[in-house]
Amino acid sequence: MVPSGYLATALPDAVSGSVEIDTVTLSSLAPDPGWRRQVLLDRELIVLATGGHGYAEVDFRTLSCRPGTVLRVRSGQVLRCTPPRLNATVVRWHPEALCGLDINVEEVPSWAQLAGEDEDAVINEVSQLTVDTRQHRDTPAGRSLVRHQLAVLLLRLSMLPSRARHPKRPEEITFHRFCREVELSYQHTRRVEDYADRLGCSVRTLTRACLAVTGRSAKQVLDERVALQASRLLAATDEPIARIGRWLGFTEPTNFGRFFTREVGVSPGAFRATREHPGPGPVVRPRPPAEANGA
Structure with a gap:
């Protein structure tokens, strides 16, 4: 629920394109090479750290990142990565891209550190998705393939062992x-x-x-x-x-x-x-642990 005028002032061209699902580098999201400003997102993101180390600020919360770290960032949140020594592949999609598919994106953790077979599987999913979004997204069959690959990636992340599941009270x-x-x-x-x-x-x-x-x-x-x-x-x-x-x-x-x-x-x-001076921790009080969509 962010007016288009706000997004236009906040987003670089790399973020505001019209492709339904694609993959980009983390650096392409930055409004400037130093990430001096937060980026207000109009797409859903999965960020897979592939090299280096650093911190990601998601809605003013500082999250440690190193190879194998996965972040889920929601449309409408603000993102900044500091210091700029982190390499990552970003899978991004418009919220409507998964319409009709039986998947609850809210089950995907906001932060996870992968290891072992889980890390290998997610890297393979993201790598294949990267190839197919570039080669096959211009045909109906290719777009369907990419949608289902994204669904598989999200399902895999939602099934990570660290995700405790209990009946809701x-x-x-x-x-x-x-x-x-x-x-x-x-x-x-x-x-x-x-x-x-x-x-x-x-x-x-x-x-x-x-x-x-x-x-x-x-x-x-x-x-x-x-x-x-x-x-x-x-x-x-x-x-x-x-x-x-x-x-x-x-x-x-x-x-x-x-x-x-x-x-x-x-x-x-x-x-x-003070927005161009990253701090060591959150400025805004943390949100409830069960975040609503778009929050």
């Missing part, structure tokens, strides 16, 4: 439904009552579910989502602060400033002023 189901509703409506309302009405539950039930999953209230989860989006736009675009605030539903710039300062700890202007 009622609180988790309610929480995930809440997150999906927040993604659709956080620009328009920050009232927990509105979300409870849409979900057909009480505010108390919704708050209890959020506390059980994240340790934070429904209102805190909602406000953190708004603050995260504000941080993304402040870091990756040059849009005026007041316009960002209006897009997020704040009619007065002072209200947006107070909200952002309360949630992040610094003013919007101060946050933007």
Whole structure:
């Protein structure tokens, strides 16, 4: 849910192409050779580190990377890799590319360190996908082949041994439904009552579910989502602060400033002023462990 105008100001030409599924190098995503700025993404990514070492900042969280590291980065998130000593192959696709295929992308971990047979298998999948996206993507059969290869890669990643699977508790189901509703409506309302009405539950039930999953209230989860989006736009675009605030539903710039300062700890202007100076850790409070799509 990011306006096209924001993406146009944030994305290099290499990221904003129209190919449904393709593979590129990590360096081609950078707005400049030094990765001084975050990149606001309009595609889903799988990043497979192939050489060197370094750190990736995904939504302001610093993740260590070395050969065999796999990252899943969602459309709408911001990405920066520092220092620029990391080589990686990036598989990227538009969210609609997997329509009709029976795969839950949310099962793919955001970070994983591969080893042994798992690493060999994923490297082989990515290597073959790289070849086929270049040779066969211009024919219907080739596009179908590439779609299914991407699905196989994502399924393989979702089945990594480190992925513990447990039946979802009622609180988790309610929480995930809440997150999906927040993604659709956080620009328009920050009232927990509105979300409870849409979900057909009480505010108390919704708050209890959020506390059980994240340790934070429904209102805190909602406000953190708004603050995260504000941080993304402040870091990756040059849009005026007041316009960002209006897009997020704040009619007065002072209200947006107070909200952002309360949630992040610094003013919007101060946050933007430091965006070209990578820090050792997250600036924005971490999101809930079960992230909603696009978050």
